[in-house]
Amino acid sequence: MKLVIIFGPQAVGKMTVGQELAKITDLKLFHNHMTIDLVSNFFSYGSASGKRLVHLFRKEIFEEVAKSDLEGMIFTYVWAFNHQSDWDYIDNLCQTFEAYNSDIYFVELEADLETRKKRNITENRLTHKPTKRNLEWSQNEIVNSMDKYRLNSDQGEIKKENYLRINNENMTAEDTAKLIKETFLLNDKANKELKKS
DSSP states (O other), X not given: OEEEEEEOSTXXXXXXXXXXXXXXXXXXXXXXXXXXXXXXXXXXXXXHHHHHHHHHHHHHHHHHHHTSSSOEEEEEEOOOTTOHHHHHHHHHHHHHHHTTTOEEEEEEEEOOHHHHHHHTTOHHHHHHOGGGOOHHHHHHHHHXXXXXXXXXXXXXXXOOSSEEEEEOTTSOHHHHHHHHHHHTTOOOHHHHHHHHO
């Protein structure tokens, strides 16, 4: 079992890179908006009920995947490094998978604000993240959140063995995914399918 956590600020390309990584490995993509957008049909994600449900759904999915015979999972997350609760969340996620002797990989993406604002309005993002379709709100949120949250780590702050930081401003999602796969020697989907045939 492998868990790849892709994190970084909003619209840096986490989901799109995750989609490409899922195509070339046997890992399943669980991007964070799968639960946020589900719950937002009933409750605002900012509400107590919304947060509780998102947390509950994610926890159940993590536990089922961790103990399954799946190859593994890619999870995307906006990690606020200046909030201890986010560090605790990642620790709890890791503990869930470590209980089943999983390998865990940390991938941090970074890109400048202008790149992220352009990516925020791409068709792929808006197709898969309905709550981002209010473009005035989502563009403002990208900018305003920078005053409240530190969404990339400081140098040397993450002390994990399997850690890769990528500035993907000028990289395609495909090339970023290939770099992740090659760095961590993740199983090649095509090779496995060839062996089966």
